[in-house]
Amino acid sequence: MDENVILSVSGLSKHYKYYKTLFDIKKNVIKALDGVSFEVFKNEIFAVVGETGCGKSTLSKLILGLTEKTSGEIYFKGEPLDYGNKKKDFRKKIQILFQDPYSSLNPKKKIYKIISYPAVKNGIIKNKKKDRIDFAAEQLENVGLPESTAFSYPHMLSGGQRQRVGIARCLSVRPELLILDEPVSALDVSISAQILNLLTDLRKKNGMSYIFITHDLKLVRHLADRVCVMYGGKIMEIAETDDFFNAPAHPYSKTLMESMESISFTRPNL
Amino acid sequence: MSLEINNLTVELCADKQNDKRINVADSLFLNVDEGEVVSIVGESGSGKSFLGLSVLRLNPPSISKIASGEIKIKCKSQDKEIDILKLKPDELVGVRGRLVSMIFQDPNTSLNPVMKIGEQITEAVLAHKKVSKKSAKDTAIKYLNSMNIDGESRFGSYPYELSGGMRQRVMIAMAMVLEPCFLIADEPTTALDVTTSLQVLKLIKDIKEKSNIGVIFITHDLTVARSISDRTYVFYAGQVMESGSTEDIINNPAHPYTVSLIKSVPSLSADYVPKQRLFTIPGFLTKDDFSKGKCRFYSRCFKRGDECLIDIPLSSFKGGGKSARDVRCVKVKNL
Numbered sequence: 001m002d003e004n005v006i007l008s009v010s011g012l013s014k015h016y017k018y019y020k021t022l023f024d025i026k027k028n029v030i031k032a033l034d035g036v037s038f039e040v041f042k043n044e045i046f047a048v049v050g051e052t053g054c055g056k057s058t059l060s061k062l063i064l065g066l067t068e069k070t071s072g073e074i075y076f077k078g079e080p081l082d083y084g085n086k087k088k089d090f091r092k093k094i095q096i097l098f099q100d101p102y103s104s105l106n107p108k109k110k111i112y113k114i115i116s117y118p119a120v121k122n123g124i125i126k127n128k129k130k131d132r133i134d135f136a137a138e139q140l141e142n143v144g145l146p147e148s149t150a151f152s153y154p155h156m157l158s159g160g161q162r163q164r165v166g167i168a169r170c171l172s173v174r175p176e177l178l179i180l181d182e183p184v185s186a187l188d189v190s191i192s193a194q195i196l197n198l199l200t201d202l203r204k205k206n207g208m209s210y211i212f213i214t215h216d217l218k219l220v221r222h223l224a225d226r227v228c229v230m231y232g233g234k235i236m237e238i239a240e241t242d243d244f245f246n247a248p249a250h251p252y253s254k255t256l257m258e259s260m261e262s263i264s265f266t267r268p269n270l
Numbered sequence: 271m272s273l274e275i276n277n278l279t280v281e282l283c284a285d286k287q288n289d290k291r292i293n294v295a296d297s298l299f300l301n302v303d304e305g306e307v308v309s310i311v312g313e314s315g316s317g318k319s320f321l322g323l324s325v326l327r328l329n330p331p332s333i334s335k336i337a338s339g340e341i342k343i344k345c346k347s348q349d350k351e352i353d354i355l356k357l358k359p360d361e362l363v364g365v366r367g368r369l370v371s372m373i374f375q376d377p378n379t380s381l382n383p384v385m386k387i388g389e390q391i392t393e394a395v396l397a398h399k400k401v402s403k404k405s406a407k408d409t410a411i412k413y414l415n416s417m418n419i420d421g422e423s424r425f426g427s428y429p430y431e432l433s434g435g436m437r438q439r440v441m442i443a444m445a446m447v448l449e450p451c452f453l454i455a456d457e458p459t460t461a462l463d464v465t466t467s468l469q470v471l472k473l474i475k476d477i478k479e480k481s482n483i484g485v486i487f488i489t490h491d492l493t494v495a496r497s498i499s500d501r502t503y504v505f506y507a508g509q510v511m512e513s514g515s516t517e518d519i520i521n522n523p524a525h526p527y528t529v530s531l532i533k534s535v536p537s538l539s540a541d542y543v544p545k546q547r548l549f550t551i552p553g554f555l556t557k558d559d560f561s562k563g564k565c566r567f568y569s570r571c572f573k574r575g576d577e578c579l580i581d582i583p584l585s586s587f588k589g590g591g592k593s594a595r596d597v598r599c600v601k602v603k604n605l
């Protein structure tokens with residue numbers, strides 16, 4: 001396998017079964033993901049675009065091993081992704097940054113505990129208060145927050161600061177692949193620019209790959225190297241960012257582009 | 271038909287023990303005419319939602335107080351002008367929903383999950399008008415149909431059976447069912463996808479043209495404001511920083527805050543260079559920014575100087591565009 005490929009997904013499917021009514025005999029099947037294949041290279045920002053319900057979140061759950069796949073294969077650096085036996089190894093290497101910083105931090109825990117917990121769990125530092133505080137302070141500095149934040153609770157911080165704490169938490173175990181699940185859609189315009197710059201800087205410093213899940217094409221154009229457009233659990237188009245924005249090939253990509261352009265600074269009014 | 275806000279000041283209790291108060295709306299002037307969309311753009315915490323609530327006097331009375339000002343409404347169904355702030359609590363019922371109605375940000379939480387959507391709409395009709403249940407139902411179905419929802423079959427649906435975009439359209443149907451003169455839309459597209467939010471924006475625009483109502487559109491996104499509104503008020507820490515026609519503001523921003531807002535969004539235009547560093551506004555909006563004696567944007571401004579340490583009035587700005595503009599900045603020189 002190619003040295004540069006960090007994550008390779010082939011024929012990945014996830015079907016959810018459910019009963020439509022209480023008295024159904026047969027289960028109905030929703031194909032949340034249906035035969036998805038792609039590769040993510042080292043040091044690359046791979047954007048996944050699509051609307052609600054197209055399977056973006058299912059994809060990230062499967063990569064993180066939070067749910068069982070129905071069929072297909074996922075390889076991480078040439079090794080099959082197996083959360084059964086080697087859970088700890090993969091947890092360290094693949095991390096996720098959640099969309100909503102208001103609900104993804106435990107409101108009852110101080111920031112230093114939130115940040116150092118993954119490191120303690122993975123045996124990077126010892127479970128001693130002093131170690132944990134020192135470790136958290138170091139991580140906070142990385143994301144541009146003052147050390148004193150370590151002793152605050154999440155409710156004392158603003159949205160942008162909370163998202164920085166989220167970033168510090170997922171970077172604390174030094175992952176090689178980071179999944180960004182709409183990292184700025186819950187934030188204000190002025191704050192989201194700060195977070196996007198931080199994510200760009202951190203990638204340069206640590207050399208990570210990002211899977212950037214979003215529905216905002218402006219951010220895709222700004223950040224991503226390659227784009228993957230999803231609809232109804234299937235991949236519609238994978239292209240280099242420049243090619244995609246110069247000439248989107250799939251009809252759905254065109255629709256997406258048009259609706260994005262009418263809500264932007266460049267196009268005439270509706 | 272017009273809605274006029276004159277010199278509105280709303281106080282919010284920031285610290286109960288020390289009786290510290292901040293003005294979440296500070297001597298505010300705003301007006302909306304019929305058939306016009308006016309957008310209020312500002313970041314979270316700037317007091318824009320609170321303003322929307324204050325217009326209907328829905329602001330929580332335990333922590334906030336409307337200190338001064340008037341909100342005048344002139345409507346075709348009303349023979350004389352009324353001032354909302356002078357009305358008694360029971361008279362307010364005739365205003366809320368009837369003259370001015372509101373759409374809230376999150377359709378998932380603002381609909382009652384255990385009531386059928388049809389019933390929620392007829393409830394509003396029956397509360398305000400003396401009509402039979404049958405005709406109320408017909409009205410509800412008519413309005414659902416006009417929102418591109420099949421009224422007959424969806425009348426008995428519960429909110430959980432609908433998608434986010436459909437729920438927001440139900441909310442709009444509910445707001446429009448009493449044929450108000452003014453609509454306050456509080457971030458109606460923030461919780462939605464690009465494609466669905468475009469549909470909702472188009473729908474609001476259609477309604478405005480068909481029934482010739484005035485719309486106050488509250489948003490945090492200048493691009494959304496641009497796609498729908500005629501005039502824009504840029505809001506920061508309870509004050510209007512800049513106001514004028516939307517096109518002028520976006521093509522030719524004057525206030526440093528507006529300039530920074532526009533610069534910090536990546537664009538889709540052809541001459542944009544991707545992967546450069548984005549322009550950022552340092553820091554974030556805090557409670558201290560609401561204090562008097564300085565420009566409220568002082569702590570984050572890239573143009574700040576000693577002359578900014580006074581209360582800055584909103585002054586008219588000539589140059590840059592055809593229409594009248596107001597800017598609250600001492601550094602902006604009239605051309």
